[in-house]
Amino acid sequence: MKKRVALLYGGTSSEHEVSRLGYEYVKELIDRSDYEPLPVYIDISGEWHITLRGKDLAAYPTGREGGSLYTDYGFIKIDAAIPLLHGAGGEDGSVQGALEIAHIPYVGARVSESAVCLDKAYAKAVASSLGIPTLGCVYLTKSESVDEALRRTKETVGLPAFIKPARLGSSVGAYPVNTEDEFTKLYPLAREAANGPVMVESLLTDKRELECAFCEINGKKLITPPGEILIEGFYGYGEKYGGKTETRAVADVDGEIRDRLIGYSRLLGESLGLRHLARLDFFLSGEEIYFNEINTFPGFTRESLYPKMLLAAGIDLKKALSSFIEDAIRDRPI
Ligand SMILES: Nc1ncnc2c1ncn2[C@@H]1O[C@H](COP(=O)(O)OP(=O)(O)O)[C@@H](O)[C@H]1O
Ligand SMILES: [Mg+2]
Incomplete structure (x- = not known):
């Protein structure tokens, strides 16, 4: 049946x-x-x-x-x-x-693993504890005033900075800020959009956005070589869903960078107990790699990078889905 x-x-x-x-x-x-x-x-x-x-x-x-x-x-x-x-x-x-x-x-990550990965600062804390480089970050709760947020930002990451809600996606409420005035104007908008914690990171102006796919098929955990979002500046909501952003299922990066990205992704996948599928996102700035975030249910449209990376790695999507379902049934909640 x-x-x-x-x-x-x-x-x-x-x-x-x-x-x-x-x-x-x-x-x-x-x-x-x-x-x-x-x-x-x-x-x-x-x-x-x-x-x-x-x-x-x-x-x-x-x-x-x-x-x-x-x-x-x-x-x-x-x-x-x-x-x-x-x-x-x-x-x-x-x-x-x-x-x-x-x-x-x-299918996909279980409760705690999903919750930890959804909060970008929690996921970064895990990455840092594993020796994976991350950008410095201030974590601000809803109750912090704008003055307090600015003071803590200046003390730790400094300006320019990048403000983003810790638990939202799609670049909603995310802003690069260069000056104190911009910070004072934009931080309240981020906080309102977030309706939860906001993080402030050092701003990367010259960077590439590289992502690896985690995929668990028939008990084997695979990491694909990195793909890339070809974007200059900020990958905002319009770029993500306006259909104009160019992506590469296999990024043109040198072997050493590729191997480091795969190694970091494997370590994160194993340490965080990811299940079935996930996408691990990094920034590359010069020779420096920074872990950015994990999506435990990455975009899975025909145009999305995640299924394209699996296809490029020779993975049959139909078989992958069947394997996810069968494993979920074997590993069922009690
Ligand atoms: N510290 C940063 N410096 C520069 N740009 C950033 C920084 N953090 C994020 N961005 C830009 O904002 C986009 C969205 O941020 P991200 O942390 O990936 O959140 P999400 O994709 O969940 O909205 C990234 O793809 C990148 O283009
Ligand atoms: Mg992102």
């Missing part, structure tokens, strides 16, 4: 639309001889929907029958779920927690 796999998509973050596109791609890729995909749309307010017999129904994950969704038409048994969700409320351990409680096996 085919296994029913819930494809969770949409979500409450600014990456809602990217998630929809990811769903379209995964729906095509999933092996229909083994799996029956069940679309579960999470709307922007966080409600779960499924369509049954042409009717839109609210769905709730529950532990009944060893993992199911409850709807007005009763319980629907789920064999596994793929949370194709990005950012807060999807990639941060919250949906993963709901699936754990419902005993539904799911």
